[in-house]
Amino acid sequence: MNQSNENAQPLLQMRGIHKWFGRVHALRGVDFDIDRHEIVGLCGDNGAGKSTLIKVISGYHRAEQGQMFFEGQEVRFSSPREARALGIETVYQDQALAPHLSVARNIFMGREPTMALGLMDQKLMNDQSMQALANIGLHLRSPNVMISNLSGGQRQGVAIARAIHFKAKLVILDEPTIALAVKEVREVLDFVRRLKSEGVAVIFITHTLHHIFDVADRIVVLAHGEKIADIPTRETTVDELSDIIVRGTYGD
Numbered sequence: 001m002n003q004s005n006e007n008a009q010p011l012l013q014m015r016g017i018h019k020w021f022g023r024v025h026a027l028r029g030v031d032f033d034i035d036r037h038e039i040v041g042l043c044g045d046n047g048a049g050k051s052t053l054i055k056v057i058s059g060y061h062r063a064e065q066g067q068m069f070f071e072g073q074e075v076r077f078s079s080p081r082e083a084r085a086l087g088i089e090t091v092y093q094d095q096a097l098a099p100h101l102s103v104a105r106n107i108f109m110g111r112e113p114t115m116a117l118g119l120m121d122q123k124l125m126n127d128q129s130m131q132a133l134a135n136i137g138l139h140l141r142s143p144n145v146m147i148s149n150l151s152g153g154q155r156q157g158v159a160i161a162r163a164i165h166f167k168a169k170l171v172i173l174d175e176p177t178i179a180l181a182v183k184e185v186r187e188v189l190d191f192v193r194r195l196k197s198e199g200v201a202v203i204f205i206t207h208t209l210h211h212i213f214d215v216a217d218r219i220v221v222l223a224h225g226e227k228i229a230d231i232p233t234r235e236t237t238v239d240e241l242s243d244i245i246v247r248g249t250y251g252d
């Protein structure tokens with residue numbers, strides 16, 4: 001396949017995705033696409049299916065019906081590890097990092113470089129961690145700082161730096177700005193812009209529409225497990241979107 005074809009194809013394509021939890025029909029035939037370099041805001045009321053959709057993408061859940069294509073190849077993930085191996089990284093607010101380990105250890109967690117005798121190469125981890133953090137504009141005093149001593153915004157930064165360092169192609173953020181102070185929200189949104197400038201696609205779930213409005217290229221709204229709107233950000237407003245989310249319909 002030549003270069004131009006490859007770029008014309010969406011990074012991720014989902015078609016007719018259905019997910020049930022017992023009798024709860026959490027996703028009802030969802031189609032979802034994202035291109036390289038694109039930031040998509042994923043919105044919708046509580047229980048709309050946002051987390052379920054991204055858990056299907058990241059290999060935590062398996063859809064009972066539907067198809068998923070990543071870089072044009074059909075994929076069926078049976079674990080998050082399989083999704084991560086293809087470059088899909090999910091950043092959860094709480095579970096993303098180990099609070100009692102250093103920043104450097106967190107960036108390399110599970111992928112530690114080793115020297116002779118299988119010893120961890122601490123110097124390499126330290127140097128590369130500081131570089132990865134600086135690349136997204138996060139300047140920490142030392143790679144040995146413990147995660148528990150960082151602000152919520154800085155923690156998101158560490159998780160995002162890790163994704164870039166290990167060449168993620170798609171980064172998924174499930175409510176990364178929840179419970180953050182105003183300044184930290186701004187930091188996280190700056191990190192998201194850095195991801196985009198590094199060529200990484202981003203799916204950003206939020207309930208606070210103005211957090212995503214400046215950075216998203218497109219907004220997708222779910223209601224009761226269905227996609228009800230898929231709109232370029234420049235063609236809508238925060239007010240119109242809140243209205244769509246509250247009413248649970250669009251275009252009627």
Ligand SMILES: Nc1ncnc2c1ncn2[C@@H]1O[C@H](COP(=O)(O)OP(=O)(O)OP(=O)(O)O)[C@@H](O)[C@H]1O
Pocket residue numbers: 021024026044045046047048049050051052053
């Ligand atoms: N592991 C699970 N077991 C059973 N039901 C689930 C599970 N996960 C989600 N659900 C149900 O699926 C539906 C969609 O939930 P989901 O978590 O995807 O919503 P959401 O849009 O992320 O909501 P929120 O904004 O509150 O995070 C809800 O009815 C929820 O109760």
Ligand SMILES: [Mg+2]
Pocket residue numbers: 050051052
């Ligand atoms: Mg959720």
